[in-house]
Amino acid sequence: MGIKKVKTAVIGCGMISSIYLRNLCRMFSVIDLAAVGNIHKEAAQARAKEFGIPKAMSIEEAAADPEIELAVNLTPAFAHYDVIKRMLKAGKHVYTEKMFTTDLNQSRELVALAAEKGLFLGVAPDTVLGAGIQTAKYLIDTGMIGDVTSVQVCINRNQALNSEFFRFLRGPGGTLPYDVGVYYVGALIALLGSVTQITAFGNPAPLHEPQAAFLNEGAEPWQIPGLNTVAASLRFACGAVGSVLFDGNTVGAEQHGFTVYGTRGILKVGDPDKFGDPVTLILPENAPVQVPFTHGFDGKNYLGEPASFDNYGHRGIGVAEMAWALRRGRPHARLSGEYGLHCQEVLQGMEISAETGKVYEPQSRFEMKGLKPGYYSSMFGGAMRGDAEASLMD
Numbered sequence: 084m085g086i087k088k089v090k091t092a093v094i095g096c097g098m099i100s101s102i103y104l105r106n107l108c109r110m111f112s113v114i115d116l117a118a119v120g121n122i123h124k125e126a127a128q129a130r131a132k133e134f135g136i137p138k139a140m141s142i143e144e145a146a147a148d149p150e151i152e153l154a155v156n157l158t159p160a161f162a163h164y165d166v167i168k169r170m171l172k173a174g175k176h177v178y179t180e181k182m183f184t185t186d187l188n189q190s191r192e193l194v195a196l197a198a199e200k201g202l203f204l205g206v207a208p209d210t211v212l213g214a215g216i217q218t219a220k221y222l223i224d225t226g227m228i229g230d231v232t233s234v235q236v237c238i239n240r241n242q243a244l245n246s247e248f249f250r251f252l253r254g255p256g257g258t259l260p261y262d263v264g265v266y267y268v269g270a271l272i273a274l275l276g277s278v279t280q281i282t283a284f285g286n287p288a289p290l291h292e293p294q295a296a297f298l299n300e301g302a303e304p305w306q307i308p309g310l311n312t313v314a315a316s317l318r319f320a321c322g323a324v325g326s327v328l329f330d331g332n333t334v335g336a337e338q339h340g341f342t343v344y345g346t347r348g349i350l351k352v353g354d355p356d357k358f359g360d361p362v363t364l365i366l367p368e369n370a371p372v373q374v375p376f377t378h379g380f381d382g383k384n385y386l387g388e389p390a391s392f393d394n395y396g397h398r399g400i401g402v403a404e405m406a407w408a409l410r411r412g413r414p415h416a417r418l419s420g421e422y423g424l425h426c427q428e429v430l431q432g433m434e435i436s437a438e439t440g441k442v443y444e445p446q447s448r449f450e451m452k453g454l455k456p457g458y459y460s461s462m463f464g465g466a467m468r469g470d471a472e473a474s475l476m477d
């Protein structure tokens with residue numbers, strides 16, 4: 084016996100696809116990675132050969148293949164709307180990497196289309212299902228720090244310098260708030276629920292003169308569109324207030340911060356761009372303690388031979404959680420379209436508030452139910468995998 088695996092196709096064969104393809108082929112028993120597709124079919128063929136995936140396809144062929152139930156969209160942000168719409172129209176469930184689309188109204192349209200067709204639409208970031216954020220959520224939800232009163236998060240990078248190497252950062256969605264801040268916003272929403280009010284100030288990215296001549300010889304200066312540095316204040320439906328700083332106009336030495344304050348204690352949450360950054364609990368009259376993870380998916384490689392893209396961790400967990408929702412006939416309520424919409428509206432709300440000088444009140448709402456605790460086990464040399472995947476079932 085056993086479950087009928089979900090026949091899945093990955094669309095897009097770029098940098099992030101390596102970790103997705105490896106994990107979807109080998110980590111989750113609910114997934115049958117049947118095909119890989121790309122705008123250039125040769126790239127799909129190369130990836131299919133590398134990972135032993137049965138079929139390589141064009142996007143059109145993937146949409147037309149009746150076997151494929153679920154499409155995982157790993158194309159650049161500017162292509163998301165078209166790829167997602169095509170797959171939904173072809174009757175496929177879709178899971179997409181961030182950012183959802185480059186336009187909130189397009190994202191709303193896609194959520195409505197999925198609902199109309201009775202299909203699941205899932206949206207990254209899926210690091211919120213990792214051991215770090217789920218352990219923090221478990222501690223908050225079980226009252227370890229009392230009622231949450233406030234939260235403070237920050238992250239910095241030199242986004243313009245990064246855009247010399249990662250060319251997609253030069254276009255829509257390339258600013259630090261959208262490219263990296265989305266992991267912080269996703270984690271804030273996963274931990275504390277809906278944001279109801281936003282005020283913000285911001286600054287654009289500078290006009291960037293390329294520095295790494297070997298990468299961009301002779302290139303004209305460019306400017307990443309949108310606000311690259313944002314300081315925002317948030318109010319959550321739960322009553323807590325929050326302070327957010329995303330600075331993409333400084334140096335690349337990252338100084339991430341994520342502190343949740345409560346009536347009985349304080350939590351230092353790790354980097355939400357990672358799956359297994361430590362969580363530290365601070366209670367009065369005690370030394371701070373690093374809390375053991377209550378949940379699995381800490382980003383470590385449990386599959387045997389190490390790979391150069393291991394630092395991308397357990398990406399694909401969101402696809403597996405959605406596939407389990409399909410097979411168990413339960414609602415898809417964690418990394419749902421509503422989650423993606425709320426993340427996007429909060430980020431857009433920061434921009435709108437900074438531009439208008441007014442308080443922005445998001446229309447969307449989202450509350451996430453935590454995963455059941457579950458872990459990977461290293462007993463018997465790792466031969467027994469523990470029950471991490473079981474935590475994704477319900």
Ligand SMILES: NC(=O)c1ccc[n+]([C@@H]2O[C@H](COP(=O)([O-])OP(=O)(O)OC[C@H]3O[C@@H](n4cnc5c(N)ncnc54)[C@H](O)[C@@H]3O)[C@@H](O)[C@H]2O)c1
Nearest residue numbers: 095096097098099100121122157158159160162180181182
């Ligand atoms: N690179 C990262 O570190 C990272 C991390 C997390 C999330 N992401 C997200 O994952 C997605 C992909 O990122 P990446 O770094 O792999 O990008 P990439 O540019 O390396 O790869 C994109 C792939 O999509 C294909 N493609 C381009 N246009 C297409 C279209 N119209 N239809 C179908 N395929 C098309 C390209 O041929 C390429 O194979 C993006 O949404 C990005 O935000 C990237």
